[in-house]
Amino acid sequence: MSSDQDHLEETDTEARFEFKKEEKSAFETEKGLTEETVRLISEDKDEPEWMLERRLRALEQFQQMPMPTDWPGQPDLSEVDIDEIVPYIRPDIETRGGAENWEDLPEEIQDTFDKLGIPEAEKNALSGVGAQYESEIVYQNMQEQWEEQGVIFCDMDKAVQEHEELVKEHFMTKAVPPSDNKFAALHGAIWSGGSFVYVPEDTSVDMPVQAYFRMNSEGMGQFEHTLIIAEENSEVHYIEGCSAPKYSAFNLHSGGVEVFVGENAHVQYSTVQNWSKNTYNLNTKRAIAEEDATMEWVSGSMGSKATMLYPSTVLKGPGATDNHITIAMAGEGQNIDTGAKVYHNAPDTKSTIESKSISKDGGRTNYRGLVHIADGAENASTSVECDALMFDNESTSDTMPYMEIQENKVDVAHEATVGKIGDEDVFYLQSRGLDDDDAKQMIVAGFIEPLTEELPIEYAVEMNRLIELEMEGSLG
């Protein structure tokens, strides 16, 4: 194993949940959601008037929209009481918009992210790292060479101030309007932090840009907004990781992600989600792909109590391509409801969706996906493949794909399988000297390989370690 990976081996994944810092913050809103709260957040951030107006409009929509309760087999959201959530906590840091140097951060925040392996990951030559602690970005860096080429990677609050026109045009207007769903509306009202990525024309950022999100306070909501604009012929890979310590109360994560993939541009968005198991993870992620553009979503959902997440792509320009790779793993008490949505709105568009899920110890996974081929999207093709692995009869594995085909010159295929770990496979590996647990772990690692091979090595290692951890001692 190379020395680059050693720090990952040393990062105790379990410790990420067990340690939690004494909450110390400069500004904290009252629990609950009122117009006053929204005004306070906006004022504290010194936002322009239009952003406050958007927030208030979103709040109005949030209040009018019903909770989603009638989806077949959906996670129970009855515990999610917005009035119990503290929407906005600003960590106690002098510098607004994040510190430039790691050393400038308060010690306890440094310590937290050290445990998460953030600086090491940066040393490993990721091109930029943003880390969000509670509601605000506390550390952000971008390697100089990219900055010189005009690439912007900064926190969202800073982008509102410094790149106002770009933000004003793209922020929750075309990709994720607040009216999309109740939690998108909530997000629109009280969003805070997140990342802004801008890649100019003809620029390839050939190292991944990385952000890490963490909630440290009990009963906390995190609502970070990520906006990625990739201009014509550009290329970027953005990675987000998420975690939170364990508390008895619930946490709510309701992020918003908007990606604009310009003509012939290529964006990959990878997520390794490992929220603690009291977190409700209700996100809205959407990309709009122009002519000949490629959008790739790579998602691993390991954590959270309940996840409802369906990254979606609108294939707007002819020849645009979408690839989805999603892996969900649900253990005891977890309900991971995830999938993909693709809208083929132009001719010659292609999409592939590959979904893998693992459910065990009473966990529930659900693939819920929608492929829509609009009238006129000639020669569109889509292929959806869902595979599920189950460990016991307390767990549940659902597959609920929806296909809407309004064009006849298409090629549409959907396939799904569900099965248990093959006794023969386990026997084979045992006969090669592996014990039962190792054999099963190896089979699972093989099962999720299509995901791990899409990730940089340190994330792939982390994924495998998370899965190992999830499986330890749980195998019969």
Added chain:
Amino acid sequence: MSTQVHANLTEEQVTQISEELGEPEWLLETRLDALSALGDLDMPEVIRTPGRDWTNLDALDYETLVDPLDWEQEKDRVDAEGVDVLSWSDALAEHGDLIEDHFGSVVDPQRDYLTALSTALFSAGTVIYVPEGVDAEDVKIRTTMNSRSLFNYTLVVAEESSSVTILERQTTGEQLDGEQYYSGVVEVAAGENSFVQYGALQNLAEDSYNFQVKRGHADTYATVDWIEGNIGSRLTKTSVETRLLGDSSESKIVGAFFGHEDQHFDLGSRVWHEGEHTTADLVTRGVLDDAARSVYEGVQDVGREAWDTNSYQRENTLMLSEESEADASPKLIINNHDTEASHSATVGQVDAEDLFYMTSRGVDPESAENMLVEGFFQPVFEEIAVDELLEDLDDLIVERLQA
């Protein structure tokens, strides 16, 4: 819809239907309960995605269209030796206790608004009773609808180690104009080690609305097989379902549809694996022409205690025209890991290479396409074990292709 006051459906009408059939008190009660529940019941479920309902069941004002006392049909029943194939009034006279045991035990009379309407108002229909050990020939029922609305109820009771194949054909009489409503409920109670095969070919007039629920309970070692052909009607909403309750029970649901003009088919195939060692196979193929629309939902539900389950599902749709539309949702709900389950669905058009091959052999393009469409149905035809149904279905498909 569910909040409407049903001004023109009254208890008196229901009581009158019940009296004419010479029904016992319990059945009248069941009907009246269903009638009074109408106000609280929802329409059968339809799939909804953001901004779209896959089927609109509110297009018809059922309660205005329905005239429960004015019903007319032609029934042609061909029975088989050892099997009782009876109208409701005869069946109630001969097998009152048997009917009381099974009626409503498979299909909940109040599962939704349209089923409750059917339970309250049914007047036509057939009871088929296959006694223990009887290995029967084919039973054939031909229903011709001759009134604006017709409520048909079929109850099949197959006792231990019996075997029967039932063929049902639904058509509309020639003298009818305007919108019509056909509602059919089929209940199959398949006893231990019995075999029931139920084939239906629906070719109602193309201004009719068609709602059907077919559901079977399979006991230990029992087999319930369904064959569904849908050609007629303007709007069809069906659900064909099997609960595999007994260990080692089996079910196969085979479907074929061919829609043209502005026809809309909303077809469901659903199976619940509840016993151990159960097997299900769901196969549906359909073709859409003109502005026809299909909605397909397939559900394979494997219960917690359904050890050693095998469950397969395939759905393929062929689109012949620009304006046609195909929606599909094949669902897996798996609660036991000792399962081998898969499903697949495809939507596409006639393969250009196939067409080119045929035309290069001197077949004109239209005949070539027709042959390829007929060929597309072949995998489904192969699953249809009943020759007579197969021939009829093939004839209707050829007829439509040539239209």
